Amino acid sequence: MDKNIKDILPLTKMQELMLIYSISNSESFASVETLIYLIDGELNLDVFKTAWERVIKSQTILRTSFVWDNLPQPFQVIRHDVEVDIEFRDWTGKDEDMVIKSIEEENYTNQSKLIDLTKSPLLNLKLIKLSSNKHYFVFGFHHIILDGWSVGLVMEEFKKNYKLLSESRELPIPFEYSYKNYVEWLNNQEMNDSLSFWEQHLEGITSPSSLKEFIQKDSKDNKKQVEISTYIPINTTRKLELLAKSNRVTLNTIFQAAWTILISKYREEEDVVFGFTVSGRPPGIDHVEHIAGVFINNIPIRIKLHQEQSLKSLLSDIQFENLEVQEHQHIGLSQIHNLVNLEKGSNLFDHLLIFQNYPHDSYLEQEDNSIVMRKKSSKGPSINSNYHLTVACSLRDNNIFLRIVYNEVNFDPEEVNGILENLKIIFEQMIDDERNINEFNLVHEPKIILNERKKFNHTFKEPSSPMEIQLSEIWKEVLGLDEVGVNQNLFELGGHSITIMQIIQRVKDDFEIKLSISDLFENPSIESLALLILNKYVLTTV
Template sequence: MDRKNIETFYPLTPMQQGMLFHTLYEPESGVYVELLTAAWHGDVDIDAFRRTWQRVVDRHEALRTAFLWEGLKEPIQVVQRQAEVTVTELGWRTATPEEQQERLDEYLREERKRGFDLTKAPLLRLSLIRMADEEYRLVWTHHHLLMDGWSIPLLLKEVFAFYAAYLRGEELQLPKPRPYRDYIVWLKRQDMEAAERYWREKMAGFTEPTPLTVARRLAAGMEGEGEFADVEAVAQAELTLRLQQLARRHGLTLNTLLQGAWALLLSRYSGKDDVVYGATVSGRPSELSGADEIIGLFINTLPVRVQVPENVSVVQWLRELQAQQVEMRRYEYTPLVDIQSWSDIAPGAPLFESLLVFENIPLEDAVEESKGLDLRNVETESITNFPLVLVVVPGREMSLRLLYDARLFGAETIERMMGHLQTILHGFGERSEGPLASISILTSPERRLLIETWNATASPFDADDFVHERVQRQAERSPRALALAGPTDALSYGELNARANRLAHYLLGQGVGPDSIVAIFMQRSPQTVAAMLAVLKTGAAYLPLDPAYPKERLAFVMEDARARVALTETALVDDLPETDARVVALDGEWPAITLESDENPGVRISPDHVAYVIYTSGSTGRPKGVLIQHRGLNNLIAWHQKEFGVTSADRATHLAGLGFDAAVWEIWPHLTA
């Protein structure tokens, strides 16, 4: 760099330091390379256009700034006395509109990838692409290190004014602009001790970034430069108006509503009621006279920490969020790197992984004041180093744009996220007085899918086709077919049905019948299943008790269920808690039971009678008995057999404990197939 061409130099702002780091870290990613494109209709005076931009660059020191860092303790920005603007002319008039669009898309990709040599000013360039005789496409490329979004309309107004003057053959004289260095001086005077106290208190206890739960993990070797894409949506005029009215009615800003919507979306996605995301603040201090007219980079990125209490009303919560934003403005000059070091986040971990940018920039106003120039479709594009960025542009129809790293997110995921964000905004407009819990993120199609489509699981089944009757029919059809097999014994369907019938008649003689409960305290065996079947034949409900359960639980269940009879084995009698139920050790009383009839009892029951009782684990308190009707059991069997294609040729292993409802799945769908 020619030292004679150096006008002055000064340190970088913290935001510039961050941008410089990411630019050098990912040199071909296009990060922080800003693009503005516009369709320009009419004739263009190329010479006047060049002179205009050169005049504007000469006026503002920020536009003549380069950046040096090699061999220096800290990077500096150097303002050059002169920096020549480059204007490239291209002609695509012979190409079809489709070819022109393809070329333009490729040109913009290359422009971003090309970037800048940050040590050489100016860090901006222009292209005029002729599409037709009187139609051009303007491409303005610059590095974000030079200026923020607020500066763009300020510059465009000057460009339009100077260009119009040159076309008239006049020399326009504008007031000398305040230099960007004045902001650097102001920044150095700020109270960093007060800022540290504020941010330490604000971020205390927050130990890990809010997870983007829908993000994919990067495979090894995929770290580094991102692959960015975007999804755009427009909040229709009706929704935008409703949100504006809500904001005015409660003294809120539209920015606050979007901040709240983003916080609520992150909370719902992450399952956390304490979330942090990044937000871009303008950074133009009111106490610095003329700050709104200075060309340069004032913005800063700061963490926004939001608690999301579901029982608080939407309006109250938004008011608290806005008050928090007002307080934060007093310290918005604080470097993000310092805030991170004062937080409880582990070193090397990000403080947040999503960013909200509310672009309240009067770009359209500047274009409307274009001194008669016919500029249309003015668009800006930028890429940051954050994996997920929400860009909001207010207007008659608010623009919403999600910029994302395509390595981490699929397009469908981001489109769904955009739908959820819009649903939250609709919820704010419709239920602002209700609690946050009343705000759903589900879109109408998702709600229909969840409530109607996925819930349309009704399938016809015979509620009157009871388990014991199905076993009876199987015994009549194939009495010798194997029904149950254990380590030492087995029962055919005929034997199983006859054994169950004798026990059923015996139990009926003991007063057991519909609405009774019979406990079964036995080891897993064919005889145990026969006992369950016998109880069903009486019309009573069986209560399976696992001998492995603690005695205290068994005692509670027996007392709570008020079982009339307890079926067990001689070896287990002493393990059975003291009970008022009639205890029957089947192996000891079997000689008497064998005297009963082996005919089917024929007890009439309805699908609403209880088939069995299962007790919950009691992990959240005392165990609770769940009464399962025959209707539910028959439905389960029908579904299980249909879903898994169970036939009489299939076999199942009884592994679950008797007191676990999984045992029902293992036994009855297969025994009745």
């Protein structure tokens, strides 16, 4: 074995999903993000590189690559040492706006090709000189190694290193923060209790709190993601902060309450389920607050409400819901999905909420006789998600900042803007916590009548041909399902890297046909896979 290999680990469930998505959507921008920082202050290039080398030495996730070809399951490979490659460009005298535009266009066009998952580090680093005391730093990374909190953590660690080195001070003895600790913690968790919790918690749900009423047409074009945003006025923000304090809840709870009210109004339902991204850092892991990696997980939040209920009561219920699921938030979404008796062809939720609270960013802008770093830009949507609609809330410049990223190909821009307008007006009405749910009003009336939504549902389709029937039996056995429609998507049914390999092996055993991984990614339904086998493997051999 390569002596430079330190560890070989399985992937977490979230990493598996990201890997599958990256392989099957190679042109997508959701997996790779590029941040641009403006650096003010005289920069020492040697110190800059050394500071980054030290960060990569201290964080094992930054020395990680991924392997999956011809293996029963994918693995992440951690190396003792990797070479830090920082591309330097001297663009002194160039127009600053043109420089930014050039960087953004280059990365927007090529970012999915700039990072090779099989080669560590999974980073794309560029330093562009504008003058002796002004540079742009381009930080590109793959989301399979860093979540939002970890990005801030890594950047803060870099700046601390740079400050010490630039002052000719020695860095402390390096301490290695190992993502392995989290992977092992996950693998050592007792799953049965948590699975039982989710099964009971989601009992009775047969259909999702869907926003598919706004889907205009199906498309796999992931290049049409756009972002819209708005601020909540500062006076309203302060009143909402006081509301949170007086009710002993967080702004995150306020955000979830506003969304719960919106979905309840749209769907005229009192049992709401939506996806929510949790930070996922277990307090039982030593130094977990300093370890970089992917800790986030997407879980369902279920809120039951009634129209005569007060906002104050709803806030209390949502706070309790978040505390209740906290102990079980490490379970993978595909595992949770398999526990729910959903309508055939349905997902548990089709949109995602994110509350962004990253404490590290402010450190970069502190003036401490070193460089000052300010986040200048992020080309394309700054929220990376493979959901067609993602809603994010954060505090920016003391204002609540709301953003929606959605796929323009699938969603009506007018209706998505209407969602944002309605969310904003709900926030403004929440100042009165004695207000009942039925007293909240919307400013935008959806043009698609909600009772017509059934025509957008994915109709279950039985297998008909002998091949479809045989493939259906394989999928049911591998996925552990009682029924599988021939038009249902393998990955929406909970398929992942291991099940892909199992299906390929079963098809080889039953049909004497050797499928490739790409065959399943490109034909994720039984119907399309049966046609592929017939046209590519059967007819061509006759």
